Amino acid sequence: MILDGKNNKILSYAISPTGSSSKNAAKNAFEDTLNKAKLKSRDIKAIIATGYGRINIPFADKNITEISCHARGAISLFPDLKTVIDIGGQDSKVIKLDNGSPIDFLMNDKCAAGTGRFLEVMAKAMEIDLENFAPIFIKTDGKADITSTCTVFAESEIVSLIGQGVDKDKIIKGLIYSIANRITSMVERIGLEEPVCMTGGVAKNLGVVKALEENLGVKIKIPDEPQITGALGAAYLAKNIG
Amino acid sequence: MGIKDRLKTGIQKNLNQKYIKRLLGIIAKKPILYTYGSAFSSVSDKYLNIFTIESLRDAYSDNSHPVGFGSLFVPYEMLHALEITPFPPEVMAGFTAGLGIASQTIKQSASNWYSQDLCTFHRSASGALELDVFPKPDFILATNLACDAAQKSFYIYSKKYGIEKNFYLIDVPYHYSKESLKYLTGQLKNIYMDISSKTGREPDYSKFREVINLSNEFRKWAIKVNDLRKDLTEYPPYFNALNYILPFHVLSGTEKAVTLYKHMYRELKKYLYTQQEKNGSKKNPPKRILWLHLKPYYKSEIFDILKKENCIVSFEEINYVYWPELDPLKPFESLAKKMLSHFLGGKIDNRVNVILDLAREYKIDGVVLFSHWGCRQSNGGARIIKDNLKKLSIPTLVIDGDCVDRNNSSHGQIKTRMQGFLEILNSKT
Numbered sequence: 001m002i003l004d005g006k007n008n009k010i011l012s013y014a015i016s017p018t019g020s021s022s023k024n025a026a027k028n029a030f031e032d033t034l035n036k037a038k039l040k041s042r043d044i045k046a047i048i049a050t051g052y053g054r055i056n057i058p059f060a061d062k063n064i065t066e067i068s069c070h071a072r073g074a075i076s077l078f079p080d081l082k083t084v085i086d087i088g089g090q091d092s093k094v095i096k097l098d099n100g101s102p103i104d105f106l107m108n109d110k111c112a113a114g115t116g117r118f119l120e121v122m123a124k125a126m127e128i129d130l131e132n133f134a135p136i137f138i139k140t141d142g143k144a145d146i147t148s149t150c151t152v153f154a155e156s157e158i159v160s161l162i163g164q165g166v167d168k169d170k171i172i173k174g175l176i177y178s179i180a181n182r183i184t185s186m187v188e189r190i191g192l193e194e195p196v197c198m199t200g201g202v203a204k205n206l207g208v209v210k211a212l213e214e215n216l217g218v219k220i221k222i223p224d225e226p227q228i229t230g231a232l233g234a235a236y237l238a239k240n241i242g
Numbered sequence: 243m244g245i246k247d248r249l250k251t252g253i254q255k256n257l258n259q260k261y262i263k264r265l266l267g268i269i270a271k272k273p274i275l276y277t278y279g280s281a282f283s284s285v286s287d288k289y290l291n292i293f294t295i296e297s298l299r300d301a302y303s304d305n306s307h308p309v310g311f312g313s314l315f316v317p318y319e320m321l322h323a324l325e326i327t328p329f330p331p332e333v334m335a336g337f338t339a340g341l342g343i344a345s346q347t348i349k350q351s352a353s354n355w356y357s358q359d360l361c362t363f364h365r366s367a368s369g370a371l372e373l374d375v376f377p378k379p380d381f382i383l384a385t386n387l388a389c390d391a392a393q394k395s396f397y398i399y400s401k402k403y404g405i406e407k408n409f410y411l412i413d414v415p416y417h418y419s420k421e422s423l424k425y426l427t428g429q430l431k432n433i434y435m436d437i438s439s440k441t442g443r444e445p446d447y448s449k450f451r452e453v454i455n456l457s458n459e460f461r462k463w464a465i466k467v468n469d470l471r472k473d474l475t476e477y478p479p480y481f482n483a484l485n486y487i488l489p490f491h492v493l494s495g496t497e498k499a500v501t502l503y504k505h506m507y508r509e510l511k512k513y514l515y516t517q518q519e520k521n522g523s524k525k526n527p528p529k530r531i532l533w534l535h536l537k538p539y540y541k542s543e544i545f546d547i548l549k550k551e552n553c554i555v556s557f558e559e560i561n562y563v564y565w566p567e568l569d570p571l572k573p574f575e576s577l578a579k580k581m582l583s584h585f586l587g588g589k590i591d592n593r594v595n596v597i598l599d600l601a602r603e604y605k606i607d608g609v610v611l612f613s614h615w616g617c618r619q620s621n622g623g624a625r626i627i628k629d630n631l632k633k634l635s636i637p638t639l640v641i642d643g644d645c646v647d648r649n650n651s652s653h654g655q656i657k658t659r660m661q662g663f664l665e666i667l668n669s670k671t
Contacts, residue, residue, distance in 0.1 A: 052654050067662030068669075091655065102666050104637060107659055 001228055002037045003235035005045065008076070010235075012036035013228050022053025030059065046241045048234040052090055064237055066230045071095045071102040073233030074197045077223050082193035085183060085212070085220070086229070087202035089116040094186045096193065106186045112151040114182040116202045122175050125155045126168060130205070136172045137207030144174035154178070173207075180211035187216060197221040199229035284478045286506040287485070293498045294488055301329040301377045308380040308441040311399060312492070313392035315584065316383045316412060317577040319457050319495035319568075320434050323450040324443040329377060331367035331399065332392070333488050338366045339539035339646040347373065348647055361616030362646035364395040371399055380441055381408035383433070388586035388619050408440055416589075418582045426578035434574070451570040457495040458567050463503035464490070465563050470510050471556065472604055475527050476517050478509065482545065483561050484537045490561060529667045530556040532601055534611040534627070535620045540648040544660055551664035556604040559585075562596060590623040594630050601636055608637050608667045610660075615644040639663040 001013035014032035018025045026049065034041060041059075049060035050069040057063065066086070074084045075097065084095040092114045096104040108114040112121075123130040144166050146154055154175075161171050179202075187196075196218050202208050203226035213220050223229055301309050307327045312318060314332050321328045338344040347369030348362060354372050356365050370376055382405065384396035393411055400409035410433045415422035438445050471483075486502075493499040531548065533555045538544065548554065565583045568576035581587070585596040601609065609631055613621045628638040641659055644650035 052658070065658050065662040065665060067658070068665045101669055102662075104666075105659075105662060107655060 001231035001235050002033050002039065002044065003232070003238070005239045008236075010232070011039070013225075013231060015227055018053060022051075023056045023058070026053065026057045027059070046238040048238040048241075050230050050234045061238070061241055064234060067093060067095060067105050068102060069230040069233035069237065070199050071097060071233065072236050073229035073231070074199055074223070075100045076232060076236055077229070078195060078197050078221050081195050081197050081221075083187065083190075083196040085187065085196065085198045086200040087114075087116060087179070087183065087198070087208070088200040088230075089120075091115055092183055092186070092200070092202075094183070094190050096190050104190055106190050108182065108186065113154060114179055116200065118151050118154070118179055119175070119202065119205065119208075121151055121155060122158060125158055126162075126171065128168070128172065133172055133176065134206040134210075136169045137176050137210065140167075140169040140173045142170055142173070143177055144170045146171075146174040146178040176205075176207045176211050180208055180215055183212060184215040192216055192218070194218055195221060197223070199223060199226045201227045203227075284480045285509045286478075286502065287480055289502045289505050290485060290489065293493065293502060296498070297328070297488070297493070300327045308443065309377050310437070310441075311376075311379040311382040311396065313384040313389065313396055314487070314491050315387040315389065315392075315581070315586075316385050317430065317581060318492050319450075319453050319573070319577060320430065320437075321383075322456075322495040323446070323453045323573070324434070324438055324441065325449070326380075326437070326441060326443060328492050329379060330488065330492050331371065331376065331396075332363045333492065334370060334376070335363040335366035335646055336487065336539040338370060339648070342540065344540065344646050345649060359616055360395070361389075361391045361614065362644055362650065363614075364391045364616075366646050368395060368398065371402060378403060379405065379408075381405065381410065381437055383410045383412070383437075385412040385414055385581070387412070387414040387581055387584055390618060391616065410437070412581070414581050414584075414587055416587070418588065423575065423578055423582060426581060427575045430574045430577055447573075450573045453495040454568045454570040454573050454576065456497060456500055458570075460494055460496075460499040460503055461563055461565070461567065463500060463507055464561070467503055467507050467510060468557070468561065468563060470507065470514065474510065474514055474517070474556070475554065476513070477554065478513050481510075482537075483555070484533065484558055486561065487536070526552065529553040529607040529664070530605055532556060532597070532604060532606040532609045533558040534597065534609060535614055535617065536560065536645045537612055538643060538645055538648070538651065540646070543653070543657060547657060547660050547664065551661065551668060553608075553664050553667065556606060557600055559593075559597060559600060562600060564596065586619060590626050593623060594627055597627060598630060598634065601631060601634060606636055607670075608639065608663065610663070611638060611640045612645070613640050613642050615642075615647070615650055637663070637666060 002011040003009070004011050012033045014029040014036065016025055016029050016032070047060045048069070049057035049063045050066050054063035054065070070084055070086045074081055079100065081097050084097065086093045086095070091108055093105055093107045095102050112118050119130060119133065123133065144161055146157060158171055162168065196216070198209060198212070198220045203222050209220055209222060300307060307325060309329050310321050310326045312321065312328050312330055314330065318328050335344070338347050344362070344366045347366040350369035350372050351365040352358065354368065356368050382396050382400045384392045386393045397409055400406050412429060412433065414426060435445065489499045489502050529552065531553055562585070564585050565580035568580065585592045597609070600606070611624055611627060613624060624640045628640065631638050639659060641656055643656055
């Protein structure tokens, strides 16, 4: 993402899968954003890298964790926030804020259950487009209980549920609750405080958002483009060194 | 490739009893080889390596000294008083991680039905034992103090060696009272007498007094080191006080521990002086971390991140001198008091109070609890510790990881958690 530091306007952004090299993915995304904004690299004052590949970006001036970046990005959109829930492809985290600064956080344990990857794997296993999960969640009454906490075992469990003739829509609703329940427990561990915002790619899935709202009993704010909140925060933090 | 690396590579390729015994024989005869490289950057590290290797050499040598396995929190002074060579399997498990062979020892323990949710210090030790790379003990001494896995694991070790009758469990009561002190004192005396009779080492109370005096001398220097550390804002390269588990526990009551902590004090004092000369009062002093529980003993980037983010580990709870001075005329009662004083025994409140005191004394900015896999005594109190520190406005990071098994830790996540926590600390004015 390129941010015009003078008026805090987003000039361009790009989203691309990391693939096998975070270095190449970052380079391509950088070139893409430059092209979209019709800028040259010399026009850029400061670059912050964030996310799991942050330390392998040679052209970055500094790397900052996604914890600080998501918090900063979310605050730039909703200044009075107290809690940020971020569910990305790699992990999920809950960040507690005080006066616009992160003061505590929790991340999911090393299992992929509780992340966007979990939903992707399950969608593939069920041969259903991930985009259909939210409408199915809304229209379906009742849910299947997905007991497993491991992505691989959950996949086996789903195959078994399908084999037992359990309604696919109920399985999908069960999967969404499975992820929402894990996040709910993290939010409760850190202490729920409103206002709450959700960032990361999974925030685009309204089924997960609704399940979380129901579990937590709060309304969750969603950015227009939740997937770039971390990059937005990184760009804001770059202003400090630019 | 340095000598240390070559030894490591050799060990990885040739994990068998003969090879390891030969390897330990080489480094025991020439301990200086083991200190090659990084160790010369810190005098304390050099002594630590030499004394560690010397202790191992004694356990592996075929001399007349009996060998006793001990769990970490047993009173090793009793063994030194009988001139018995102690061998600590849990500390050795840490070495298996450092030498890069823990994956093999842990794999071996899995093959022998050790449960995967057992702490990896005990699993790696059991794997090493199954691979027959430990010296054969004459007896095994364990305690239920702090660690719930040791008492069971060490008994299994005794069965493996066919010495169940030479297995001793020191049962430390939950509460500290007159009755519990009497009960524990009696146990220690009986165990001492029984070990003495089974190993043929005559009870020698003059030697015991000497050992207790050395233990007090070590305690005095350890307190001096700990006091000095309150003023340190930098440490000599490679100095990491979480490496001193063996001298702090196993060598307590020996000249070695006294020598090591004397050197450590002098080294740190000199360092403090040059640091003050060089820096004066730093504009941007580092954030001070209190470290709870242990650390990964394999190569890990955790401490590099601390340095990069201008943070130092000011103190570690494991190095806290928790016990009163011992009375040489009442060795058993003194050692019983030492065990009953341990902050990891009894209620979680004991540990919390020590942590809060340390946080104040060392002007701590943040606390890291390395939550080692399977260590319930440490992990179970995480929430209470965090809540109590919050009252002092000190943030706590709980890292789920593994001190021994590199494959049981998610390095990217640990790095992100640590860096994220330090960013939060540094954002505070």
